[in-house]
Amino acid sequence: MGHSNKNKVVTTVKGKCRVCYTCVRECPVKAIKIIDGQAEVLSERCIGCGNCVSVCSQNAKVAIDLKENVMSLLGNSERKVVALLAPSFPAEFTEIEDYRKVVGMIRKLGFDKVQEVSFGADLVSHKYKKLIEKSGENNYISSDCPAIVYYVEHYHPSMVDRLAPVASPMVATSRLARHIYGDDVYTVFIGPCIAKKAESDEVDEGLTFAELRELFEEYSITPENTEPSEFDPPRSGMGALFPLSRGLLQNVKKSDNVVEGNIIVDSGKHNFMEAIKEMERGEIAGYHLELLCCNGCIMGPGMTNRENFYFKWSQISKYVKMKLQDLDVEQWRKDVERYGELIDVSQTFSPMDRREDIPEKEKVEKVLKEMGKHSEADHLNCGACGYDTCNDHAVAIVQGYAEDEMCLPYTIEKLHGSIQELNNTNETLRNTKMELKHSEKLANMGQISAGIAHELNNPLGVITMYSNILLDELPEDDEKRVDAELIVKQAERCKKIVSGLLNFARKNRIKVQELDIVDFLNNSLSSIVIPGNVKITVDSALDDPWTMIDPDQMLQVFTNLYKNAIEAMPDGGELKISVDGNDNKVVIRLSDTGCGIPDEHKDKLFTPFFTTKDVGKGTGLGLPLIYGIIKMHSGKIRVESNADPVAGPTGTEFIITLPRII
Ligand code: ADP
Ligand code: MG
DSSP: OOOGGGOOOEEEOTTTOOOOOHHHHHOTTOOEEEETTEEEEOTTTOOOOOHHHHHOTTOOEEEOOOHHHHHHHHTOSSSOEEEEEOTTHHHHOTTOSOHHHHHHHHHHTTOSEEEEHHHHHHHHHHHHHHHHHTOTTOOOBOOOOHHHHHHHHHHOGGGGGGBOSBOOHHHHHHHHHHHHHOTTOEEEEEESOSGGGGTOTTSOEEEEHHHHHHHHHHTTOOSTTSOOOOOOSSOOSGGGGTTSTTHHHHHHHHHOOTTTTSEEEEESHHHHHHHHHHHHTTTTTTOEEEEESSSSGGGOTTOOOOOOHHHHHHHHHHHHHHHHHHOOHHHHHHHHHHHHHHSOOBOOOOOOOOOOOOOOHHHHHHHHHHTTOOSGGGOOOOOTTSSSSHHHHHHHHHHTSOOGGGOHHHHHHHHHHHHHHHHHHHHHHHHHHHHHHHHHHHHHHHHHHHHHHHHHHHHHHHHHHHHHHHHHHSOTTOTTHHHHHHHHHHHHHHHHHHHHHHHHHOOOOOOOEEEEHHHHHHHHGGGSOOOTTEEEEEEEOOSOOEEEEOHHHHHHHHHHHHHHHHHHOTTOEEEEEEEEEOSSEEEEEEEEOSSOOOGGGGGGTTSTTOOOSOTTTOOSOHHHHHHHHHHHTTOEEEEEEEEETTTEEEEEEEEEEEESOO
């Protein structure tokens, strides 16, 4: 681009970007890099088209603001300042009926002269006409749109010599102004274009219509408080049609009809790139390209007016019709001829290759795989990332311009994974919390139980001893013996309960030894009476059955569990004992086909005295004892059971996990 200090025609407003990737999608040259979740314009790749400025709903991309520079030029009393007003102005100021009001308002800002850039267009099209007439084998790309020129210079350097060696209407008008008013005048372009701000060193500053309106507002300049004023001569003719996408062609055609049929006219970001690529491949030999980056300058990003294309088009058309009615055609022809001779409107361009190396295929493949795109079928090419294809996106990732998170299907997939993980973590957390609450409760109960049991133990001993003495001393036929026997029996029972409580709460050491857990389980079955209608089996999937346990205490655990299972299957059934595990732990499952345990009982099971059995039959101390012993082995016990009132019971499974080494 021309001005070195204005290279950054588009800047990024930090923090405003909401990463919708619309700018990536709309940027013809992908001059956008996603950095820390923000889309930033890379000035060294940018062609200044301003598409990103137009499409960003968050105003995170803005054109460089040159209002202050312009005001300081206007403040210089020594030198004249000439406004070069773009021919698209009638499409911007649609609310002002008399165009001369716009000219007046510009003068009011302090401009000494206001020139029609459309006269520059008249001069330029004269030159184009001659160029095309004499082109012979040469086919040209029009060079009036700066974004197109940058595009060719940066991305198709081999095509630079195809750019028509003609200045843009803006530059031509600036040369005209310096010719008429002297070399030391300042020239300021005012138009719909952002790229123009940096097009040429020959123009001092460039304002957009948006900035012009801001200045009007700042200095309270309105059509109502402004006198109409005419443009400074020379007045333009057909050049006023220039901003329409067929402008130049129409210009050339109207003045002379010879070139009809060998100019391809197109506009818009996809079309212009395609046309240049086709020309580069030699597919459209014999044709000149008349290209505009925007859909005609009237759709330029520096317009505030967001009306539709055809409305704007009609505004220009109307303006030109009116203009041509009043045009002194003789004078115009003379002016074009005269200034056409006096002013050199030629221009040279030079290549500035900014193409990126295409990354190695393997690297791109790797990135694609990382995004879950393993085959062609996984390439959705949905465009959500802003790139046309998954491959383009992967290339940009390798080049460091894009991130994998821009891929919507991939991100959604990843999110699903995270949600699942989070759910799992939540579930584990919930379970752990419940377990913790439960063991806290049991620990409290253990302390109380131990206290009570300890206090009761001594008086109970005394009662037992004295009731036995009493019984001994009573003669065989004494009728009080029955009472004394009852006291002895009940006192014994109390002692049993108390010792059960002590077991639950005990802090005794365990005496572990390494033994074959499967053997142990098989042997343990001989300590209980198994009814004929109950079948008990032991099954092991363990490679290594050696486990450290306290056999005496573990025997209590299993005999209690067997008894419970048998009592839960009064009509018979099966108790399956299966052993499994890994290097670190042994898992023993005891699964019966009994009555099952209703949900509301499940968290009371390990509480002392919880029983569903008849008085005298159950004490509710079995499972608390088991719990205590398993804890001392640093193990875990949990229960899974179903006592579905509708489907009926499906039995109970106690699952014990023991570490191999304590
Ligand atoms: P008790 O056997 O003295 O009732 P436990 O602490 O051994 O005391 O068991 C408590 C309660 O747990 C039992 O009353 C019973 O309701 C329930 N229970 C334990 N094991 C089973 C099982 N295998 N099937 C169904 N219910 C069981
Ligand atoms: Mg029991």
